[in-house]
Amino acid sequence: MSTAREFFHLPEEERMKLYSPDPTSLIRLATGFKDEKQNVFVSRESLKFHAHPIEKYVNLWPANPSSYREVVSEYFVAAKRAEITLLEALFEGLGMHRKSIDQILDNHGQYASLNYYPTCDKSNLGLTFGLRGHTDPTIITMLLPDEVPGLEILQGDDWVPVKPIPNTLIVHVGDVLQGLSNCRYKSLLHRVIVNSETERLSVASYCYPSNDTQMGPPKELIDEDHPLIYKDYTYEEFYTTMWKQRLPDAARLNAFKISAA
Numbered sequence: 001m002s003t004a005r006e007f008f009h010l011p012e013e014e015r016m017k018l019y020s021p022d023p024t025s026l027i028r029l030a031t032g033f034k035d036e037k038q039n040v041f042v043s044r045e046s047l048k049f050h051a052h053p054i055e056k057y058v059n060l061w062p063a064n065p066s067s068y069r070e071v072v073s074e075y076f077v078a079a080k081r082a083e084i085t086l087l088e089a090l091f092e093g094l095g096m097h098r099k100s101i102d103q104i105l106d107n108h109g110q111y112a113s114l115n116y117y118p119t120c121d122k123s124n125l126g127l128t129f130g131l132r133g134h135t136d137p138t139i140i141t142m143l144l145p146d147e148v149p150g151l152e153i154l155q156g157d158d159w160v161p162v163k164p165i166p167n168t169l170i171v172h173v174g175d176v177l178q179g180l181s182n183c184r185y186k187s188l189l190h191r192v193i194v195n196s197e198t199e200r201l202s203v204a205s206y207c208y209p210s211n212d213t214q215m216g217p218p219k220e221l222i223d224e225d226h227p228l229i230y231k232d233y234t235y236e237e238f239y240t241t242m243w244k245q246r247l248p249d250a251a252r253l254n255a256f257k258i259s260a261a
């Protein structure tokens with residue numbers, strides 16, 4: 001976390017060397033932006049990069065701060081190990097066969113993001129979000145927030161603040177797990193609000209399957225009580241559709257519903 005803080009406190013021209021609007025870049029800084037249509041400012045600045053397999057990507061990472069590559073590698077390797085252990089237990093708990101589990105986890109990827117939410121002038125608070133409501137297009141997301149409140153989840157019709165607990169990871173269910181589990185797990189709608197007093201940081205590890213992974217629910221999860229909801233589709237199809245639709249949440253999965261066939 002302190003390495004992330006150091007990075008975001010580097011001079012702007014140093015950080016902006018990594019700026020890119022292209023979502024397929026292997027590493028990129030994304031900055032806050034104004035949504036003219038909805039007249040809101042989304043203030044998050046984030047450094048996004050691939051983290052697995054780490055040897056393939058680490059040389060693309062910033063060399064400033066000087067501790068960056070070492071500290072960030074150590075964190076994301078450990079995060080990935082924890083994600084895999086958690087997912088194996090979760091898939092086994094659902095009753096999935098070993099073959100189905102391996103198919104999903106073999107060649108999976110890990111995308112990472114260091115997130116920085118600057119403080120916001122009091123007069124602009126009403127029109128500024130850290131991040132608007134969305135679900136993650138992942139299997140799961142492992143999030144390490146700092147101790148500043150800001151994350152909120154939608155429960156019924158209400159946005160409920162998530163109380164920060166020191167040194168505690170938060171795991172979100174993403175859209176891919178909703179699809180794979182035939183809706184036994186629902187992907188989590190969440191957002192980040194900002195405040196006028198304290199900046200906020202978080203570190204996210206997004207676990208996703210390889211492009212050719214079949215994302216329809218495995219046969220063993222389908223029975224009379226759990227009729228098949230989604231047809232078979234690959235992660236690549238899901239991702240391409242997501243960019244075309246530009247939907248912020250799990251409604252993106254509707255294109256793959258049996259009833260949409």
Ligand SMILES: O=C(O)CCC(=O)C(=O)O
Pocket residue numbers: 113115131136143145151190191192201202204
């Ligand atoms: O910063 C946070 O607490 C949430 C970040 C988030 O939702 C994301 O990176 O997808």
Ligand SMILES: [Fe+2]
Pocket residue numbers: 134135136141190
């Ligand atoms: Fe998210």
